[in-house]
Amino acid sequence: MVPLKERVNVVCGHYGTGKTNLSINLAIECARAGEDVTLIDLDVVNPYFRSADYSDVLTKEGVKVIGPNFANTNLDTPSLPGAISGAIEMGERVIVDVGGDDAGATALGVYSRLINEARPEVIYVVNRYRSLTTTAQEAVEILGEIERTARIRATAIVNNSHLKQSTDARTVEDSIPFAEEVSRLTGLPLLFTTAPRDVPLLNNKDRIHQIDVYVRTPWE
Amino acid sequence: MGERVLMKGNEAIAQAAISAGCRHFFGYPITPQTEVAAYMSKMMPKVGGVYLQGESEVASINMVLGAAAAGVRVMTSTSSPGISLMSEGISYIAGSDVPCVIVNVQRGGPGLGGIQPSQSDYFQATRSTGHGDFHLIVFAPSTIQETVDLVNKAFDIGDKYRMPVMILSDGMLGQMMEPVVLPEETNTAKDKPWAACGHQGKRKHNVINSLYIDPNELERLVRERFEKYKTIQATEQMAEEYMTEDADIIVVAYGASSRVSRSAVDMARKQGIKAGLIRPITLWPYPVDTIKKVAKTAKVFLSVEMSMGQMVDDVRLAVNGAVPVEFYGRTGGIIPTPKEVYDQIVRLNGGVQ
Numbered sequence: 001m002v003p004l005k006e007r008v009n010v011v012c013g014h015y016g017t018g019k020t021n022l023s024i025n026l027a028i029e030c031a032r033a034g035e036d037v038t039l040i041d042l043d044v045v046n047p048y049f050r051s052a053d054y055s056d057v058l059t060k061e062g063v064k065v066i067g068p069n070f071a072n073t074n075l076d077t078p079s080l081p082g083a084i085s086g087a088i089e090m091g092e093r094v095i096v097d098v099g100g101d102d103a104g105a106t107a108l109g110v111y112s113r114l115i116n117e118a119r120p121e122v123i124y125v126v127n128r129y130r131s132l133t134t135t136a137q138e139a140v141e142i143l144g145e146i147e148r149t150a151r152i153r154a155t156a157i158v159n160n161s162h163l164k165q166s167t168d169a170r171t172v173e174d175s176i177p178f179a180e181e182v183s184r185l186t187g188l189p190l191l192f193t194t195a196p197r198d199v200p201l202l203n204n205k206d207r208i209h210q211i212d213v214y215v216r217t218p219w220e
Numbered sequence: 221m222g223e224r225v226l227m228k229g230n231e232a233i234a235q236a237a238i239s240a241g242c243r244h245f246f247g248y249p250i251t252p253q254t255e256v257a258a259y260m261s262k263m264m265p266k267v268g269g270v271y272l273q274g275e276s277e278v279a280s281i282n283m284v285l286g287a288a289a290a291g292v293r294v295m296t297s298t299s300s301p302g303i304s305l306m307s308e309g310i311s312y313i314a315g316s317d318v319p320c321v322i323v324n325v326q327r328g329g330p331g332l333g334g335i336q337p338s339q340s341d342y343f344q345a346t347r348s349t350g351h352g353d354f355h356l357i358v359f360a361p362s363t364i365q366e367t368v369d370l371v372n373k374a375f376d377i378g379d380k381y382r383m384p385v386m387i388l389s390d391g392m393l394g395q396m397m398e399p400v401v402l403p404e405e406t407n408t409a410k411d412k413p414w415a416a417c418g419h420q421g422k423r424k425h426n427v428i429n430s431l432y433i434d435p436n437e438l439e440r441l442v443r444e445r446f447e448k449y450k451t452i453q454a455t456e457q458m459a460e461e462y463m464t465e466d467a468d469i470i471v472v473a474y475g476a477s478s479r480v481s482r483s484a485v486d487m488a489r490k491q492g493i494k495a496g497l498i499r500p501i502t503l504w505p506y507p508v509d510t511i512k513k514v515a516k517t518a519k520v521f522l523s524v525e526m527s528m529g530q531m532v533d534d535v536r537l538a539v540n541g542a543v544p545v546e547f548y549g550r551t552g553g554i555i556p557t558p559k560e561v562y563d564q565i566v567r568l569n570g571g572v573q
Contacts, residue, residue: 048395163399
């Protein structure tokens with residue numbers, strides 16, 4: 001079942017928490033459930049490992065992808081196409097993959113009025129193993145910076161804690177108290193905790209949402 | 221040992237430098253290494269250090285020269301075009317015999333080139349980073365953990381030999397993420413009696429300089445420096461061997477292309493092809509001893525690079541005609557795939573038996 005209840009869904013967080021991989025998973029899940037879904041790559045900061053890099057697999061799954069005009073090229077130019085506003089206003093299901101930190105959230109600020117009017121789900125992605133957000137307090141501070149820059153408030157937490165290829169059941173289980181603490185400190189609900197599909201299932205599996213790993217290095 | 225955290229290559233470079241006692245960073249942002257500067261700008265104020273963005277790479281490298289002359293641990297970081305701009309200052313640093321760490325997260329060239337990963341600055345790093353007779357020590361990490369370890373070692377070895385050390389990374393290693401264990405910060409304060417850091421009337425003042433009016437004195441100094449280089453070439457070579465013992469086909473690759481090549485060697489082994497990998501970790505001094513040793517038993521070498529073929533010259537010099545040396549590369553920001561390298565191994569093997 002698609003774990004999204006709002007039409008417009010924004011995915012933000014500290015960079016490197018796995019926003020792009022989560023966004024791709026959510027978009028493909030929606031598409032497989034027969035929805036008309038658009039994934040907006042709003043990352044104008046990160047040159048590599050971004051949603052627009054995965055256009056081929058996304059398009060094949062039936063996901064519409066809108067990215068910065070020069071994504072996937074050698075032009076380091078943060079130019080965003082007009083189609084983004086149209087999708088936010090009128091798209092059936094929209095997932096917005098935002099760049100990392102407050103720097104990445106600057107581009108989100110451009111659309112804050114449109115997005116706020118759409119009563120969005122704003123998912124704050126956390127990864128307990130990610131450098132500089134390994135404590136709940138640090139994660140809360142970065143969320144504050146993102147919210148101020150984007151002029152959009154988070155509405156939910158997703159725990160996407162992982163250690164790339166070294167992720168195992170313990171990695172996921174050990175991160176849950178951290179995510180719950182972020183949830184407590186922010187007063188936002190913890191929607192779910194992700195686990196790569198190939199990691200054997202855990203004790204509290206009702207709170208786990210299995211995902212595929214799309215964001216990989218060329219030699220994996 | 222600390223806990224494993226997930227870090228981007230560029231952040232790991234910055235944090236490893238801080239852990240190694242670096243409290244001075246001067247640089248100018250450029251994709252794909254900007255996270256080094258961004259991380260430094262966030263962390264340096266918290267640890268009582270200095271992050272300063274110069275008005276250009278030219279200014280930044282001269283700030284590095286000044287800090288290095290004062291005897292502190294200092295680093296700069298840039299990507300390919302930035303190194304070209306810094307080349308004059310790097311030559312001055314080498315000519316002044318002061319240590320520093322210079323990071324190059326390579327991107328496609330020449331010119332502005334592109335922002336995707338590349339290894340086409342090999343000649344620049346190992347042959348002529350600037351004018352004059354000099355060398356840098358050049359480290360080429362291939363994982364984020366190794367990046368952390370080599371940045372740490374770079375500061376130590378730079379202090380030991382009083383010379384600039386380059387970390388030659390690439391956009392892929394800079395942007396990708398892997399789990400790392402960060403080293404505990406140790407006391408890195410080294411006694412540097414040569415440093416120009418204030419004599420307080422207690423000793424003769426030190427002079428840090430690269431200008432010599434008397435050509436005989438300059439020749440003597442350069443020759444002394446080259447005696448030091450000889451010692452480094454004899455004692456500081458580093459390379460990793462992977463399945464080389466019984467291998468007929470030896471792939472030589474460093475950095476990101478070595479990760480691809482390792483996967484290709486695994487694919488070849490599954491087909492019963494005796495392939496192996498030599499991964500140079502120091503590019504200068506080049507690990508000639510390892511190549512020479514393996515050349516006694518191997519039938520052919522294949523240098524795999526993200527360039528039009530630069531390191532292949534060093535492989536040929538080390539193999540010295542003993543067996544054929546071939547080349548495969550992609551350039552302009554393209555990373556070869558494991559399948560492409562595997563196909564080259566199959567070709568050299570005369571097919572799959």
